[in-house]
């Protein structure tokens with residue numbers, strides 16, 4: 001008997017393939033020609049190449065340009081640096097980091113930024129987690145209503161609240177109409193009226209919705225069986241909260257914290273309105289000042305620093321997200337939500353939520369509105385009320401002699417906003433779908449990777465730094481491109497670039513969801529690339545395209561930091577227009593404009609949600 | 623004339639990953655109904671997609687009719703839209719934004735077929751597939767089976783010479799699947815289409831195909847008629863993959879207890895010489911007969927004593943589990959077995975029913991002739 005051979009015979013191929021590998025493999029030139037042919041058979045790759053070039057120009061070049069500004073001698077600084085324009089220098093670095101003015105330029109603003117961010121994060125986390133828990137896990141009254149109502153602050157521009165705050169607490173440090181407190185005979189001290197305290201509070205209230213949304217959704221997905229098993233083992237409520245729920249919620253919470261920090265880093269409007277009167281600078285306003293005083297080199301350094309902090313933050317966030325994926329149990333489906341009974345605490349809890357709502361939405365908006373219909377602050381007699389600031393004629397002011405709705409400047413600004421932001425959003429929405437298409441479809445994988453990375457880049461760069469980068473690149477003519485500063489084009493380009501992370505992400509995920517099948521089916525029955533686009537891809541993606549345009553549009557309308565750097569009076573949009581009114585102390589008019597913006601942003605968000613059936617939580621961060 | 627030829631086709635998804643298809647030679651004749659059969663992940667879909675032009679080759683050549691459509695050495699690649707094939711996806715891939723009618727006439731509109739002709743064609747195909755009443759509906763309003771028929775109709779209207787089907791029946795329930803099988807056979811006859819059909823269901827392959835190509839791990843194992851594949855499996859993989867319950871394999875190496883194996887090896891080496899490379903034997907369950915005692919075993923057949931350790935009725939037929947020397951052997955019977963569990967019986971097979979494989983798993987053809995001539999008394 002022969003001993004069997006242990007080699008498993010299954011791997012061997014049948015006799016039909018006996019001549020395997022008989023053909024010599026073709027030369028590499030053939031392979032290359034073949035590869036090119038396959039890659040260039042359809043325009044996808046060519047379009048992708050063009051898109052990559054466009055993004056390189058819109059995104060990479062400006063960033064490189066401002067970083068180069070930071071280390072090369074700028075025009076006008078030849079004497080101070082004792083070097084020629086364009087040569088390498090460490091002058092700006094030392095000026096921003098080690099010189100006597102460094103404290104004012106960088107370190108103090110950095111400290112302020114960190115303090116404000118830390119304070120805002122602390123308050124937002126405490127208030128946000130409490131609210132999220134009340135909404136998701138208790139029998140508080142009106143939970144459903146609060147669940148949407150308490151998200152509203154995030155739909156409104158942050159400096160809406162800054163203006164409301166000044167309307168209430170302004171003291172004699174700055175001119176213009178007096179604040180309500182002042183008028184009522186109580187003069188708020190500077191620390192209450194301006195600077196760190198109000199900025200921190202406002203940012204906290206503005207960003208608390210992040211915590212409510214992220215923490216809340218994690219709570220909702222939390223498997224209550226985990227809690228039950230602990231209870232069965234004899235753990236008390238406190239122990240469960242501390243030992244089970246909190247550790248599992250930590251990733252979501254950290255994610256919210258990082259997000260808030262990144263947002264605070266680029267936050268300009270609030271610090272501008274409330275910090276300026278007491279010279280309280282954060283990094284964003286310091287950057288703005290450096291640009292304003294034509295210190296391009298220093299601006300480059302500060303912008304670089306902001307980007308660096310931004311990048312580090314995002315990296316931390318990416319790391320945390322990876323960490324969070326290890327807690328898969330959080331996604332368990334045993335989330336039958338048994339709300340905790342609050343007992344006698346039911347009313348106080350509801351009161352707390354109502355208080356947060358009043359502080360973050362009710363009071364600010366009401367204040368703003370009242371301020372636009374009252375001649376003198378805080379005088380509630382009937383005769384003091386007027387609609388003049390909205391629709392009046394011949395007001396007794398130096399400029400702005402008509403009500404805001406009758407002012408051609410408002411309509412010009414509104415018109416500018418609509419067409420500039422509208423055009424930019426449409427472009428970025430389309431570019432996003434194109435990016436998504438190329439990334440998902442091109443056979444040239446490196447191109448897909450490049451497109452993905454480059455379009456994500458602006459996410460790492462706070463808007464204000466990005467605007468500074470645009471200014472640095474386009475302020476002067478370069479090669480065939482004329483100086484764009486002062487034109488609407490620079491605004492549109494900057495907006496497009498700024499919105500690309502969201503647009504491309506939406507585009508990529510939409511294309512991923514679509515899959516290849518519908519297109520391939522069309523291909524097989526004979527549809528070429530254009531026909532497929534026209535008849536299959538675009539019609540199916542109509543919805544995502546709408547979202548991809550609408551969401552950036554809304555965030556563009558309430559955006560300030562890009563415009564404040566790049567807009568000039570002739571290209572005023574609503575946000576910069578209201579800032580100019582603030583600067584000139586036309587309180588009522590400024591507040592009215594801000595209310596208009598808030599209304600557009602709010603109703604726009606609602607409409608977008610209705611229209612596209614998306615959830616706010618998904619558009620978070622845009 | 624062959625409709626499709628794959629020559630030494632290779633496909634690898636990215637450097638480093640193993641070949642999804644390697645050195646595949648396949649000839650599909652005109653009018654054939656070819657089934658690609660193989661376990662999950664063996665490269666069936668990849669093969670189909672290469673034929674359709676949805677994947678390009680990493681090596682080799684594909685010709686459709688006289689035309690070279692994909693060849694690296696010739697630097698040629700013809701896109702799927704120019705190959706004039708039909709392809710039905712496993713997921714159907716109907717266009718969700720178009721009605722059934724627009725889904726169906728999509729290809730005709732692209733070809734700018736005049737309206738009257740277009741409608742006539744669409745109606746004819748829709749009638750044939752019994753989906754005319756859903757004309758105005760959208761795909762999401764149809765059941766899986768209906769969608770599948772639309773997917774088929776949309777390809778049939780442009781009357782492709784070759785129809786590629788990727789497991790089109792796998793999402794259907796048993797009854798609908800049977801109906802669709804009949805439907806496909808009818809279409810094959812009625813439209814004269816060459817069909818390449820992917821499945822991992824051997825039953826489907828056996829009942830539908832004129833030719834079956836069995837694949838494993840990206841390589842072709844055997845190509846032949848269903849009977850060929852079943853009766854003369856080219857290697858152990860094919861033998862074991864096709865057939866249910868699966869073929870009984872007797873490894874020769876550990877055959878010390880195994881009387882049938884020993885008996886057969888003695889018989890074969892006596893005729894083929896001592897260097898006959900015998901690695902294993904295969905016995906289809908339905909060729910195994912059961913006798914109550916040694917006397918009832920016909921002379922000249924290979925037999926062994928065994929204990930009945932299980933009887934499994936499968937509705938109209940029975941699977942009998944026999945154990946001898948610790949080894950389990952399965953037999954099937956079309957009548958209720960007279961034995962009970964625990965009985966000692968003799969099982970036996972005709973020599974001609976034996977499949978002999980060499981040590982590297984290939985069919986030992988030399989043994990076939992010898993066994994066929996062995997007489998049974």
Ligand SMILES: Nc1ncnc2c1ncn2[C@@H]1O[C@H](COP(=O)(O)OP(=O)(O)OP(=O)(O)O)[C@@H](O)[C@H]1O
Pocket residue numbers: 635639641642660661662663664665666667668669822
């Ligand atoms: N797009 C792809 N990228 C990388 N690998 C792939 C891709 N598509 C298939 N493969 C791999 O190629 C091999 C063959 O896959 P293929 O889809 O052809 O299998 P199949 O025979 O159709 O299997 P099934 O019966 O499960 O559909 C598998 O190992 C699979 O993992």
Ligand SMILES: [Mg+2]
Pocket residue numbers: 666667668788
């Ligand atoms: Mg498959």
